[in-house]
Amino acid sequence: MKIHPHNQIHQTYQHATEQVKKHQNPREAKQDQVEISQAAKEMQHSGIDATRKAKVDALQKQIDAGEYRVDERAVAHQFYQYWNERG
Structure with a gap:
């Protein structure tokens, strides 16, 4: 009896391809969700x-x-103060 390893490789490839297609199906794609806290509401x-x-x-x-x-100098100054106070 002959064993053909390429057959096993082909089956593994088919399985992997099916898994990729399954995850790429747009109907099964996950939707983003946003939850707003009670305090924000x-x-x-x-x-x-x-x-x-x-x-x-x-x-x-x-x-x-x-x-x-916009006063660019005032904005830059505020950024400068903010980052220097954090350090």
């Missing part, structure tokens, strides 16, 4: 105080009008 419903809302609305108007400008 409460924050969403708690509302924004009037002062903060007025600031946000004013900034939004400036952005929409193209008038909002």
Whole structure:
């Protein structure tokens, strides 16, 4: 009786190929999920105080009008302070 090892290799290859195809099937792909904590849900419903809302609305108007400008030096300074305080 002759034993043909290439037959065993072919069967192993077929099995591996089937496993790869099974995992690549888009219908069986896992979906991403996001879970929001109870504290975050409460924050969403708690509302924004009037002062903060007025600031946000004013900034939004400036952005929409193209008038909002960022002070690059102030931003860089804040980053510098933040990283130096952490060290």
